[in-house]
Amino acid sequence: MKTSRPLFISFEGIDGSGKSTQCKMLYHDLLDRGYVVHLFREPGGTGISEKIRDILLDKNNTEMSPITEMLLYFSSRNQLITEKVTPALDKGEIVLLDRFVDSTIAYQGYGRSLPLSSIQKVADVAIGEVRPNLTILVDTPLETAEDRMDDRVLDRLEAENAEFKQRTRNGYLKLASEEPARFLVLDGRKSIEELKSTIASRVYQLLDS
Ligand SMILES: Nc1ncnc2c1ncn2[C@@H]1O[C@H](COP(=O)(O)OP(=O)(O)O)[C@@H](O)[C@H]1O
Numbered sequence: 001m002k003t004s005r006p007l008f009i010s011f012e013g014i015d016g017s018g019k020s021t022q023c024k025m026l027y028h029d030l031l032d033r034g035y036v037v038h039l040f041r042e043p044g045g046t047g048i049s050e051k052i053r054d055i056l057l058d059k060n061n062t063e064m065s066p067i068t069e070m071l072l073y074f075s076s077r078n079q080l081i082t083e084k085v086t087p088a089l090d091k092g093e094i095v096l097l098d099r100f101v102d103s104t105i106a107y108q109g110y111g112r113s114l115p116l117s118s119i120q121k122v123a124d125v126a127i128g129e130v131r132p133n134l135t136i137l138v139d140t141p142l143e144t145a146e147d148r149m150d151d152r153v154l155d156r157l158e159a160e161n162a163e164f165k166q167r168t169r170n171g172y173l174k175l176a177s178e179e180p181a182r183f184l185v186l187d188g189r190k191s192i193e194e195l196k197s198t199i200a201s202r203v204y205q206l207l208d209s
C-alpha cells in the first residue's frame with residue numbers, strides 16, 4: 001500500500017456534467033495503483049449526512065427556504081469533514097469528494113442569489129480552513145448536461161429551471177477564474193476517456209511532485 005502526502009480533490013459541475021463518472025474512474029485508478037483513497041458524495045458520506053441529503057433532495061420539500069437549504073448543506077458537510085475527511089487526510093490518505101463547498105456558492109449563492117457574504121460566514125463556522133488541493137470543474141453546457149440526464153428521475157435541485165442552472169454554471173466559472181491555481185476547468189463535451197486522461201495527468205503530477 002502506498003503512503004503518500006494527503007491529497008484532497010473535489011469534483012464540481014452542474015447535474016449531468018459528468019463529474020460522478022470521472023471521480024469514480026479516478027477512485028478506481030488510484031486504488032489499482034495502491035493508494036489509500038476515499039470517495040464520498042455530497043451531500044452525504046456519513047449516516048447523518050445521508051439523512052440530511054434525503055431532506056435536501058426530497059421533491060416534496062417545496063417550501064424549503066434558501067437559507068434552510070444552505071444551512072443543511074453545511075451541516076451535512078461539517079459532519080462529513082469531521083467524521084471522514086479530516087481523519088483520512090491526517091493519516092496521509094487521499095480524499096475525493098463528489099461536490100464540496102463550491103457547489104453551495106454556485107447553487108445557493110449564484111443560483112438562488114443568497115448573499116455570498118452570508119455563505120462565507122457559515123463556511124467559516126462549518127468548514128473553517130478545509131479546502132481541496134485541487135478542484136476539478138467539469139464545465140458542460142446546459143443542453144448537453146440535460147441530454148445526459150434523460151433517463152434520470154430528477155431530485156429537487158435537478159428539477160430546477162434552466163435560468164437557475166445557467167446562473168449556477170456561470171457561478172462555477174467565476175469561482176474558477178478567481179482561484180485558477182486550485183481549479184482545473186475541463187470542457188465536459190469531450191469524451192469520457194479524454195477527460196479521464198487530463199485528470200489523471202494532473203493528479204499524478206501532484207502525487208509525484
Ligand atoms: N464526457 C462524457 N461524454 C458523454 N457522456 C458522458 C460523459 N460524461 C458522463 N457521461 C454520461 O452522462 C451521464 C451523466 O454523467 P454523471 O457522471 O452521472 O454526471 P453528474 O455526476 O455530473 O451528474 C451518465 O450517463 C454518463 O455515462
Ligand SMILES: [Mg+2]
Nearest residue numbers: 019020021098
Ligand atoms: Mg453525480
